[in-house]
Amino acid sequence: MEDTGTVVAFWALAIITIGSAFMVAAVRNLIHAVVFLVLSFLGVAGLYITLSADFVGVVQILIYSGAIAILVIFAIVLTPQAGRDNAETSMRLPAVVLSGLVATMLGYASIDTNWSISDRPGFEETASAIGVALLDKYILPFEIAAALMLVAMLGAIIIVRDEGTEGAAED
Amino acid sequence: MTRLLAGQDIAHQIEQKYPEAVVDAQPEFAMVKADKLIDVCTFLRDGDLDFKFLNSLTAVDRLDAFEIVYHMTSISLNQMGSIKISTSEREKPVFPSVTSVWPGAHLQEREAYDLMGIVFEGHPDLRRIFLWEGFAGWPLRKDYLNMPGHMAGLERFPGEPGKKLEGRGNVDA
Amino acid sequence: MTLKSEPYVINVGPQHPSTHGVFRLRLTMDGEKIIDAEMIIGYLHRSMEKLAEERTYTQNIPFTDRTDYLAAMTGNLAYVMAVEKMMEIDVPERADWLRTIMAELQRFASHCMAVGTFANDCGTWQTPVMHMIRDREKILDLFEMACGARLTTNYMRIGGVSRDIPPEFLPALAVLLKDLPKRVKEYEDLLLNNEIIIARSRGIAKLTPEEAIAYSLSGPMLRGSGVAWDLRKADPYAAYDKVEFDIAVGTNGDAYDRFAVRMAEMLQSLRILEQCADMITEGPIHARMSTSTVQPVGDPVAPLVIRPPEGEAYARIESPRGELGFYIVSDGGIAPYRFHIRAPSFINLTPLKKMTVGATIADAVVVLGSVDIVVGEVDR
Amino acid sequence: MPILAKWYDFRDLGNAIGALQDQILDWGAPDWVPYVVSGIIGVVGILLWLLVSQIIFIWIERRVIGLMHNRIGPNRVGPMGLLQGVADAIKLLLKEAITPRATDTILFWAAPIAIFIPAMVVFAVIPFGEGMVLSDLDVGVLFFVAIGSINTIAVFAAGWSSNNKFALIGAMRQIAMLISYELVQVFAILGVVIMVGSMRMVDFVEWQSGNDVWMFAIQPLALVAFIIAGLVEVNRSPADISEAESELIAGFHTEYSGIKFGFFYAAEYFATFALCGVIVTLFMGGWTLWGLEEWVPGFLIFLTKLYAVFFIFIWARGTLPRLRIDQLMAFSWKFLLELMFVNILVVGLETLIWREGGYDAATVLPIFAAINWVLAIGLAIFWARMLGHGTASSAGKRATLTQELGAIYYEGAGTPGA
Incomplete structure (x- = not known):
């Protein structure tokens, strides 16, 4: 896991996943949001592959970006009332604050605990x-x-x- | 061979059912009263003449009157006949529509309205069929866009000897 | 939990690969299903009926080529027969035979286009239509040999035909009649029994015989619905009473049956042509006109100006698309007072809305293919 | 195995790459550089081959279809029209890529790229020759199916963003077809995977060359279903519904012009090449041909087989008419899927018997082949009859000939197309 290739890949994929996940919430057009969602699914699939869990990675592409994304698209297209833009809500500030808190808590928890690296060889x-x-x-x-x-x-x-x-x- | 029913035979048949409906009977056609048209046509279709197939519906502009000519065929008896209706009203000629009797007349009546300006009462969808809605005038009428004093139609070939029809002047040598 | 879906309008045409010319169909769609169909025509309206009133009877013959440009010969024949009926001219026998040969060749060529484009509308990638156009070319060569033109033939005259066929016409026709039946049988095996074409056209736009007669449909549309009505048998003109042939009739009145009727009629046309080829007689090709008409200087046979007596006449023949009729009113002048064309394509479109509503766009295209319209004849 | 293990023994391209890597290491580059370099060489190789074969195949396809129409086909550009592909490419490059006004610009711009990438990425998994596979995933076939499912989103993005009614209908039809035929495709592959026992593409080839039999001889039903599902996936006739010219002008890429349309056009060809590649690997023994691969380089055999399968697609395009969208869906859900379930059941039982019983391949495979062929034909006919296809009412019928004027022959019995 330590050789330079996978570290670079990990950080690149991490940025893509987090970035597109953030864009899903931030972008105005609903269809753009779905496309960014698909991008984040692919990012997660890439992360699986860096962990050499190739079967799960490929199934992630097949199931999430292949089927569930289409489900979401059909849901959006077929609901008539759904305006085509992310509804303007007054809860924007509290939402940002809350998500910030949760993010810092998770970040702290993941950095602070010392994960025990299992010595069994990968499958x-x-x-x-x-x-x-x-x-x-x-x-x-x-x-x-x-x-x-x-x-x-x-x-x-x-x-x-x-x-x-x-x-x-x-x- | 298809038997062409003379106008007189058709007129004779119609008179039994509707005595005063027939106006005139010629060898080629039987002239019928316009307001009796629907009854006559339904009788012709369902009666023993069995004219179930409407061949064609044509509007003719006779200068002093408008005529509608109906050609009908009976497929079972292999017979053919034609009837006419006429009105002298020049500005807004109105006739009853036969689409209730023969649905096949639907488009032909719209064409007659579009080109000749004849209104068919009872037609489900009387609109212009070839020309656009805002088109002014009825092109197939004889007096459409005529030069004053000149009537459409070639009456005599320039320089052609022979009789000349009255009221039909054309470019004379 | 009904999904509220608002209908949307789609314009199929006037510039569209499968509307057989400038014909526009405005469809109101609810998803894939058509809920309303309205045809908008008139893009090719040249108002021939008005133009014909300004030209002499002989000058009007070229108009009849251009109404149904896929079947010019039958257009000429119908108009010329109407005027002959008015003037009571009987046409010499050889002219009758020539007219029958030309009409049947034209029917075969027109059906080639009709059947080919119908297979195209069902989705084949132009393969059948290319083969059929090759056969149609051979017939157009025969026309060129006979009258110099391939499409707008202008071959018939009032009282006969314009010129006699050259000596090499009949041998060329004999060669053609040897290999065309094999071709048509090949198309029948390939197209009639093709499961996908059957699936696409069986049961589409069904019309019962009563509806077909009520909508005054004619030709393959009427015979497809099971009514055995063919003007060549009902009211034999030219030399049709001297030849043996059958009427092709469908049994289910759907798009598939009209397609099958046209295929069968192609074989019948070839049968008629074989009989005409060996029964044709020698003799004059143009009737001698009575002196009442104006005699030009020189050629006494074909008068320059024809002046029919006052009156009217309605003559009709079996064109490839149906009953093509000409209703001509004459007032003694040298030009027709009223010149009305009973166009089969125009009237066969009457039940279009009834046939397409409830189907999908793919079916509407197949329905239009089965009606086999020529827009020149629809708009006149 | 290769006698001359020198770098110029091109029968096995591995030699050239191996020699190159040692050379780089001698120059003292860090360890990951040769890995990246060989990756780049592999990608460039595949890209070049793809572009060249696409340009040639544009010409071959139009020529072959021309011959089917007994006309000549393109012969204007270059000798015998050979430069037709190049001319098309240049034309598309020079044409202005118009963006209609009311489109969703980001999606409109992204859709062609989103369609193009999966069509390229799939080639990473396809084994061209001995040791010539870009990334030897042991979930190779699943990777092919997964990437295939991504272009559904791209098709939707194209159809939705070009704000054109025809494009939207085309996109919706395409999505519906892709989803229903993806199932059939996965089940067809499942049959083969069960018998071979692994999903690595190279294992398929080794299994088939080891047992000296081609998989389509043993499992014909899986091959037929896979080809039909493939035809639908790459949107080629007789299933080119979403760009059915006679109905919707050009389906979801109606509004695209210029090089954007070029991407759609190229993506269709690349997807078809990839599909043919997978068919050859799964069913026709990949780069092996009963020992011929010892002398002739494996990738040449593979490519000839690939082009032969591609010819079948062209042949289908030239002759078969197009199914309506609901008939195509009914065909997948009511017909193909059931055949696939039965196929998997039978293949599963056969493999179980083979593995547990410990028989050797030579005796057992012919029996399996016989069973599967009889099953395929019998099942197809039986199920079609069940759905009412082969019956009299839906058979082709000539018009009846009659002399009797005015008679009515109407039976009205014809049932609408099943």
């Missing part, structure tokens, strides 16, 4: 390690999550279905 084969862990050690949460998602999907279809039955049914 080369991260993908198979995750696969094995998912399917034997954590099989129960894996199945519950699958069932939950299935229920959610069916719920979504049912909500749309009965509302559109007369339209969609016959043509």
